[in-house]
Amino acid sequence: MTMVEFREVSKKFGKVEALKNISFTIPEKTVTAFLGPNGAGKTTSMKLVMGFLKPTKGVVFVWGEEPWRSEGVRSRIGYLPERPVYPMDIAVENFLNHLAKLKKLSKIDVNRVIRLVGLENLVDRKIGTLSRGYIQRVGIAQSLLGDPELLILDEPTANLDPSARREIIELLKTLHKELKVSMIISSHIIPELQEIANYAVIINSGIALEYGYLNDLWRKYEIEAIFIIKTVDVEAAARILIDKSYVHYVKKVSNSLEVSIDPEHYKSFENLLTELSGLIKNYTFKTASLGDLYEKVVKSGSQESV
Template sequence: MIEARNLTKTYGQKTAVNDITFTVRPGIVTGFLGPNGAGKSTTMRMIVGLDRPTAGRVTVNGRYYAAHTSPLSEVGALLDAKAVHTGRNAENHLLALAATARIPKRRVHEVIELTGLESVARKRVGGFSLGMGQRLGIAAALLGDPQTLILDEPINGLDPEGVRWVRSLVRGLAAEGRTVLLSSHLMSEMAVTADHLIVLGKGRVIADSPVADIIGGASLVSVRVRSPQASVLASTLASPDVTITHAEHDMLTVTGLDPRTIGDLAARGGIALHELTPISASLEEAYLQLTNDDVEYRTGASARNLEVSR
């Protein structure tokens, strides 16, 4: 279990993490989300003792990270897959880590097999692809067979098979009763991997809830409407606050009106409806709504126009 209480970190005049409190519980996959600059990386660094809190505290399994007699057996972390001596091969890198924690050599070979690194185990890390570097970082995190796992962007650079493998891995570890904290910017993957989400915005916790609750709390995005009089219905529903797209000749996607209002307006106009289905928000849409006021770095209008022109 990871417990943060009134955790704060400042760098000069900038507050990176501002009095946050949360608990990452065992037995579930907890997603750790937030826009760039929200304080996620700083928080994870404080969990494993790489940064010292300005105020507050964070413990793993009831102790500060540095107080554990065998930290690698308590906490496995992937914070920067590139933090490896590029002149070493993968096997030697893991053997060196194992030696510092008195982990037997057989465990090195176990994690090499588990992460699919057998074919490159004796190749220099400097020649690794991004995906292979991620696998090596995960192998290092798993080396001590820890009860707590912290992974920052573990699927970055992985192919579809690798993404599925990471998903199965973290869910399997959580099912064993371990604590898993997983950070990623890929909302589609987080939606099918995480059970619970902690969302930061400008250094504060803005959500700490199950995934289903966060999606359910988002405002209705759109309604799918099917009618043999789709064009007439579109004219009936048209207003400055309503967006209507023609998905098919007899189907509309309506944003800005709820199903009840659409049904009432259609009935008044004598327009037949064959389908009226609310389309729930995706995790990405819910996340964007949630963090809309907490994005520190926004795309400029010129960049958006460039994307549209392409």
């Protein structure tokens, strides 16, 4: 079922046209990577989904309703803004209690989100004394108040060091698994979204260049996962592997086999290699990358417009 639909949406700020007749859909229960360079229109799109902005032209539907008109829709969405501002002198728990009150929620709800994001031991700390990674957890905690069905996270890992970024991605993965919450996550740092996203919307200069399930996009843009396999019998191994429907090709490269497969089948392929342990000595592989996809989409987009 469609969760979000942009139908020929334009958004102008004075003379600046942030979105130009953009159309895309996002299905229910996905984790969507929202990709695009600075000024592409990611934040503007997210604010339209939140109902903070109203389209200049066209319609945004979320669960079949227009968010700017519908308090009901807005209450089902949690939002982590791009540059959140927090009261630095206030303790974590007091801040969340305050927000909970505004949303007519109880302390039980606050304790729940504190637990979900792993802030149990820091509830009495003033927000200003926390590391950036932990401040971001406060932001994620507030976005989870009210048990939203959709979380919109605008660059949740921006300005964090690599280990804090990892932790935030791990946390989001866990939240998606435990709460079954849909997510739309924007980021510049593309590879880190790869392990959590199963859907992507790629925008550039206010238009959607591409959108869809990653499994479909890998195929459409001919992005493969490649295995390099060392085997005791190159011919025998090649015969078995080429038989699989998801194998694109098997190539002999010196004493090894190079095998290209549909990225979505890499788990079953690994299982097969394990089963063939008598024949296969070892293997390495390179997964399909969201970065490769992004580059191919942007390249084919610019070719089309020439």
